[in-house]
Amino acid sequence: MTTDQLLVTLLLALPIGGFALTALVGRRLYQRAWIIAVGAIVATWLIAMYLVYNTLFLNAYGAQGLHFTLYEWIPAGDFRIEANFAVDNLTAALLIVVCTVGMLVHVYSIGYMAHDPGRWRFFAYLNLFMFSMLLLVLADNFLLLFAAWELVGLSSYLLIGFWYGRRSAALAAKKAFLVNRVGDVGFALGIMAIWTTVGTLNFPEVFERIPLLAESGVIQPWQMTGLALLLFLGAVGKSAQFPLHVWLPDAMEGPTPVSALIHAATMVNAGVYMVARANPLFVQSPSAMWLIAGVGIFTAILAASIAFTQRDIKRVLAYSTLSQLGYMFAALGVGAFTAAIFHLMTHGFFKGLLFLGSGSVIHGVHDEQDMNRMGGLWRKMPITHITMLIGAIAIAGIPPLAGFFSKDEILGQAWKNGFVWVWAIGIVVALMTAFYMFRLMGKTFYGPSNVDPAVEPRVHESPRSMTVPLLLLAIPSAVLGVALGFPIGAGLIEQWMEPVFEGANEVLGRGQAEPFQVLGLDGFLAGASVAVAVLGVLAAMRLFGFRVPLLGLQAKPRPAVVERLTDRLRPLYTGSFHKWFFDDLNDLIFVRAGGLVARGLWWFDVHIIDGAVNGVAGLTQRSGRGLRHIQTGRVQNYALGIALSLIVVAVGYFVAGGR
């Protein structure tokens, strides 16, 4: 085992070791339950950064990246499955986000969970999650990826339901798990289909053979589409895309650091990562790509429209996450893989920042999440305010912060690749995003204070273990776009991702990206997205207030105008406020109808023989045998069932044996 292989192994061993240790002795560490877990993750982060540096900057492992087999799961026959891992440029990009946000969330949690008696459990779960997520990005075959896929689902279940005493938390956890399970079915079927058609599950081999098989017609186009859609179903579940998006907002029942880590920066990106990873497969099916783009952009606008009216600060962010994930899928669908990964990275940082910031706010106002009961916090929580403002500007897409570059890249690529409708919807979403983010900022930080008077005097800035991570996250949120995305179309990210998506670009017929033309189409597109972003921000500022003390800028909120607008758009408002009734619809379709079907089948099992028997009984009575009414005895019914089944089997053998 080489040093690098050892390091990759350590990358997995540290978090799982931390999990085991914390689970075993964490309870006895009392206040310091975090010490093992955080230590393990910091070490993980250091190793990860070393690997990232080697991969992306030194190009130490070549274009293909580092691949190795840790051990063979089943060492014989063609039934071989290995525990093999890979670190390539795509993995490295994910490692940056996962490890950095993960580490900062761990640090943040020290303060956030300081008063929770179950904190040792929390840190154990966090480590378990980090292990699963790292396994997910490092896995080099589909079965291992699937195992990690289930594991992140499990750790997410544990973390959402962390406060299991709260009914809503337990229910949300269950919902998340079960909805994910629906997606997993698709993913599992997709993996089975790959096994049958390609004959292996190892990524390098699968992706090498897929184009050849498609070309030679062994895999028909419709099969390829089916394959891609099955895998995509898995992504839809994990990344909460329409129509499986319903679990994510509920998942906000978990502690806020969890929301930041899992439901913004890491786990929900797993679907995007998987589609990007399997790009050679997806590009073989244009119709699947089209559908992915459609689902993505629809989710984006749907979620943005819901975020408009939500009052719970975390729910706004949750819907915003859905919407941004939708962007990423739209990018994948239009073939802009690099842009999708770029947005994944920037979004991971600024959304992690926003969530942690919201956690700081909630912590500051003593566990209040309703934005109507906040306001005027900018003065009392200056660090939280500033960092969240950076995050908000970043997500709104105002240059030169991170969000602008990645979002513009997506929209630009959509236009250029012939998906003008995706661009058009996307630009509307950009407008809405800017608006609802500054609505959030206005309601929370500016405007008059609606904080509970009892709490008001005790509102305070959060402890350092919470603000430092905020500050640290604000830096990449601000500069990552420039660092990776400038010059537009030829930035670092393009260089990094080029080897990963080379084949896909070839299939799609993309050549080298042309240099950015300020006065050409590029300039127009960039200008358009900046314009709508600014428009959205300004509108929100007018309605919900704004204040920049240094520049002397300030605006008062105008609740009357908001009220009037709301009244005029009442149906839209109601729809948005009730999340377009998706939960009710789901309840109706899946829970009620599913229950009905299950009950029906159960009834079938119990009563079919009974029914027949009762019919016979009725016949018997009428034929005058004078049988009295007797309670139904089961054994004879069972025996009759067995006898009839025996007859069916015998007849079956007779019929089949005649061949």
Added chain:
Amino acid sequence: MALPPTVPYFDIAWDDLLFLTFGGLMLAAALGVVLGRNIIRSGLAMILSFAALAGIYALLGAPLVAAAQVLIYIGAISVLVLFAIMLTQSKSGPASLVFHHQAWAAALAAIVLALLLVSMVAGAEWPRAVAERVHTATGDVARLLFDEFVLPFEVVSVLLLAAVIGGVFLAKREDTDVPETEAGARQVTLGSEPGGASGRAASGIASATIVAAEDLGRRP
């Protein structure tokens, strides 16, 4: 005195006559077992059916099996069954309702199964069978039992031992008073106190058990 080769007037072989007699008797008695309204008569019909079967075994040239049939079935199993019938008769006499209300369906199933079996037998060819009956030497049977079939023979003894150990436990009367039953404790939830509630709830079944025990004790 030598018998004529065939039965006078009917012109069938003596063996065939025996076959028809025993076979008919066996089936008729078997029908008596399943159709009889009085369970005790059913038990007696079963003995008759077994006896006829023993005759068929003898006819088939397996005297040892015939003897065992008489000893084991008529001598042991039937007596056991009759005892059990006595023990479980309620005082009101035989149940007035013999058949379950699905008897029609049962009859239909049995007839279909019979059709299947008979059609199979009629159409079957047995590669190893010969046209003529062969006879069994009792000595060979004994030798086989301790040679080729020694494992089954030993296992049977273990099986009987197991049946006796468990059977004695299940059938023997208990002196303990309050039965602990889940049926009785149905309504009792987790939190209730162990002694009182579950005992009270079970008292119905308890009394039934005691009555049953007393009742059994009074019987000879």
Added chain:
Amino acid sequence: MSQSLDAYLVLASLLFCIGTFGFLARRNAIAMLMSIELMINAVNLVIVAFGAFTPELADRASVIALIVMAVAAAEATVGLAIVIAIYRNRRTPLVDEYHSMRE
């Protein structure tokens, strides 16, 4: 007729089905038990009949039939013990009145 294997097999099949009918139709646990005994006897008849018409099976059939009888005896012991045990609880030998568990 008595010289034909088929005749014995048909006889056994009929006995088996009579037993099946009894098992499916009777309410009394002991009657059901007797029906099972009829079925086992039918199988024994099949075995002995095969032995009588197959030279290499002739002796073995007897052995097997004896062993099956012993098994039937063990089964009857267990069955009657259970019947007696449940009779103590329920005071009825009628199986269709044991229906505390369902669905």
Added chain:
Amino acid sequence: MSAQEWLAIGPLLAVFALAMLAVVLDIARPGRDRLVTGVMVVGLLGAIALTGYTAWYFGGGEVEVFGGAYVRDALTSFLDLLFLSIALLTILFSPDYLHPRRLPMAEYASTLMFAISGAMLLGAARDLLVLFLALELLVLPGYMLAGYAKRDGLSTEGAIKYFLLGSFSSAIFLFGLALVWGFAGSTRIPEVAAVLTSLDGAVSLTPALTMGLALLTAGVAFKIAAVPFHYWTPDAYQGSPTPVTGYLSVGPKVAAFALILRLFVDALAPLKADWVPFIVVLAALTMTLGNLVALTQDNIKRMLAYSSIAHTGYILVGLAAYAAAPPGSDTERAGLEALLFYSAAYSFMNLGAFAVVTALQKRTGVTSQITTFAGLGRRAPLLGALMFLFLLSLTGIPPLAGFWAKAYVIIAAVQVDSPWLIGLAVLTVLNAAAAAFYYLRIAVVMYMGEPSEQTAPVQVGRLVSAGLVLSAVATILIGLVPGPVIAFAQEAARALL
């Protein structure tokens, strides 16, 4: 008999000896339940060690005893170890249930040992008659165990239902055996297989074999509780004393699969093209119905009963993969491996789940309604966590044993180049997803439900704790390092082919 032969049947003799020892002890020292338990535990550990030694001594080879009626090969050793572990765990879980209900241990232990010896004999028999006897030796004690709480109306009711239907199916099974025997002219399995191979597919099924196969299929389908022959399962499971339910859900089931391996895979393999469609249909029906009905259950024992039916369906997928694969292929072996591996994984996780129910029912009067679990996560965090672990494994979450078991079965099915098997694999995936609903329901009740008033603390006895830890460790280890178990299963599968 040579020393080698004695060694080969050593584990079986040891269990027989234990069965009798329990009764003898009770006669010599009446009422000493703890003594009996201790002797059984030590004896079983010894038997496990002996089996391990035997397996190591004979390696991949095979020894025939009793003129070929009994064989000790890798499959025998694999199954022996599994059955002995099941027996050990059941013995560990039982005293806490039996003692408060004043049920004696000696007869219980003895009966259980007899049943286990039957299971072990099933896994080693190469003779149709021995197979039948072993089956009876397995199930007769099983009926009695089901009715062991003889003052409990539910227990005896379950027992009589189990007994009547079981005897009915035994008669059917016996008829099938007789027909095959009459056709093949021998009770020895290799000879039966040779006769059937000599048919050479010219005439695929003679009427005699058709009927024989039908009767045998119905018979074994009953024993493994495959739909539509499953009716006895829920009642027998619900009624039985809880540790017995745990035993019934794994012991007889795995043993019935051993019967299938020795009978269908060994003797009837030449006809596998004829019986595979029925296995496919049975598997599909079994898992689907088991899962759907489990969704609606409120009694935990009944829910786990239906869930065990569903697991039977998954195991059958492995059998179907074997039967549908071309003879002599690697795929054929993969199916059998999957079957064996699943049986092992299933045994530990399912016994573990039942053991938690048993632990809760140490106090008499605790029902097996799902509400019993309310708030368990807070009342007894460790017990709750263990239950959660077993439930996760049953659901098939990595890296626990249940995940690899399902993955293995599915992969084996997919490898067979047949649309039917692929359809079956798809159905398995769907079912596995649906199963999460009712397993999670228990988890949610455990962590969310409010326990009723005046809840007494849960006390878990030492033996039960030991058994729980053993099951949990097995569930985790088989998941994390499945290699050794798979290697063993591979060798066992090779012994059959």
